[in-house]
Amino acid sequence: MQCTLAIDQSTSATKTVLFDADGRALDSTSREHQQHYPQAGWVEHDAEEIWRNTLEACGEIIRRQSHCGITAVSIANQRETVVVFDRATGKPLHPAIVWQCRRGASLCASQIQLRRDAAIRARTGLRVDSYFSASKLQWLVRERADIAARLSRGDALLGTIDTYLIYRLTGGAVFATDHTNASRTLLYDIGKLRWDEELCAWWDVPREGLPDVFPSDACFGDTSLGGLLEEPVPIRGVMGDSQAALFAHRCLEVGSAKVTFGTGSSILLNAGHALPAGGNGTVTSLAWVRDGRPTYALEGIITCSAATLTWLRDQLGILDSVSDAETLVREVADDEGVYVVPAFSGLGAPYWRESARAAIVGLTAHSDRRHVIKAALESMAYQVRDVLEMMHAETGVRLQEIHADGGPARNAFLMQFVADIVGVDLRVTSLTDQSAWGAALMGRGSTQRGVGVYEETIYKRTMTPAQAQTRYEGWIRAVEQVLSVP
Numbered sequence: 220m221q222c223t224l225a226i227d228q229s230t231s232a233t234k235t236v237l238f239d240a241d242g243r244a245l246d247s248t249s250r251e252h253q254q255h256y257p258q259a260g261w262v263e264h265d266a267e268e269i270w271r272n273t274l275e276a277c278g279e280i281i282r283r284q285s286h287c288g289i290t291a292v293s294i295a296n297q298r299e300t301v302v303v304f305d306r307a308t309g310k311p312l313h314p315a316i317v318w319q320c321r322r323g324a325s326l327c328a329s330q331i332q333l334r335r336d337a338a339i340r341a342r343t344g345l346r347v348d349s350y351f352s353a354s355k356l357q358w359l360v361r362e363r364a365d366i367a368a369r370l371s372r373g374d375a376l377l378g379t380i381d382t383y384l385i386y387r388l389t390g391g392a393v394f395a396t397d398h399t400n401a402s403r404t405l406l407y408d409i410g411k412l413r414w415d416e417e418l419c420a421w422w423d424v425p426r427e428g429l430p431d432v433f434p435s436d437a438c439f440g441d442t443s444l445g446g447l448l449e450e451p452v453p454i455r456g457v458m459g460d461s462q463a464a465l466f467a468h469r470c471l472e473v474g475s476a477k478v479t480f481g482t483g484s485s486i487l488l489n490a491g492h493a494l495p496a497g498g499n500g501t502v503t504s505l506a507w508v509r510d511g512r513p514t515y516a517l518e519g520i521i522t523c524s525a526a527t528l529t530w531l532r533d534q535l536g537i538l539d540s541v542s543d544a545e546t547l548v549r550e551v552a553d554d555e556g557v558y559v560v561p562a563f564s565g566l567g568a569p570y571w572r573e574s575a576r577a578a579i580v581g582l583t584a585h586s587d588r589r590h591v592i593k594a595a596l597e598s599m600a601y602q603v604r605d606v607l608e609m610m611h612a613e614t615g616v617r618l619q620e621i622h623a624d625g626g627p628a629r630n631a632f633l634m635q636f637v638a639d640i641v642g643v644d645l646r647v648t649s650l651t652d653q654s655a656w657g658a659a660l661m662g663r664g665s666t667q668r669g670v671g672v673y674e675e676t677i678y679k680r681t682m683t684p685a686q687a688q689t690r691y692e693g694w695i696r697a698v699e700q701v702l703s704v705p
Contacts (some may be wrong), residue, residue, distance in 0.1 A: 323354025456662020
């Protein structure tokens, strides 16, 4: 049996999924990694822990499915997170700086003060924001003279998580990324499909420290998975996780869209082969490049979705397990006017306010943990509506349906609430690991609609439009309270 082992390296965990030739998920396993918060607004990962978890998760699948012949490895990854690592050993020289981290906010403000933001946006499709990679790298170069010196000598390298894993998996033979990840750095010209020398200079990022850029369906070298496989196999299919999910959902036509619910959420809309103008709240990225031809996507970025539930579990201790949330919220008939605005690292689209801070609004003496948990779940739906309203205003596209995936898509209460608040049909696949499958499918060079097709549950609106609007207006008032705080 010929199978693809897909590595899905996300913000919270590293998952491996084994797919057979027909796209069936035969087995999967996951390893969580620790989230580090050195100070307010900063988020880091231990990249060495991620590497160990990758090998452990791969090893578990290989041992359990020893009868399956693994013929390729694919990678989907958290995007804007960056790692600096040693050229000789591949080992990280600094904790990975996570996409949620806001340490680069002042550096972004400096670029705006220099009036470079319009030029940066025109070339990259992105806003000047610390969400993206460039300011994280600039902070590293400026704050760590030793790392800057090693980069200038060429014995240290920079990259997103996919680049780091490819380098480790190939024993340092391949230093590369794909177009989808490169397009999230604020350093890559998405029209010319190349690193931009001037942008690199503006952000103090040494061009020679950046990886080669390949199409997502290219071969990124061979790997034995650290000796777990008897013979090396090619790494094929490398994509940022959100773009991989778009591909997995077969959103191949202009105007088709998906939402991936994860630590944060990404709403991507296929914008076709011509570089779109973009808007104030949406950003433009490469959905993928195949046969030398780019496909672009418009994206609305939600910085905090399922991470809110993790915060309730780990920081407040009012939730024993994220999986318990659906049962608890069904015990209360209503949220009773409680709203959670999860601006733990600012607010993304359509507000783009880095200084915003999270709040729980509308508590009364009758409120208990179930109301807060319910409001946390509902915040995911409100933010999706925020983004879709923005996309409609900027593009004129009013979606009639949207595909959904990610761990929270298993929560039937949440999916129904999204359909109710947004007012569109929500198509939820039975395979929540769409990022992993999209990377594997890309690696096979296939867009066959009959391969890897899973059952879907379609959620339709059950609330009246007036009921949904009343609840949404309460959300808007809660957000306004957060934004009014200096």
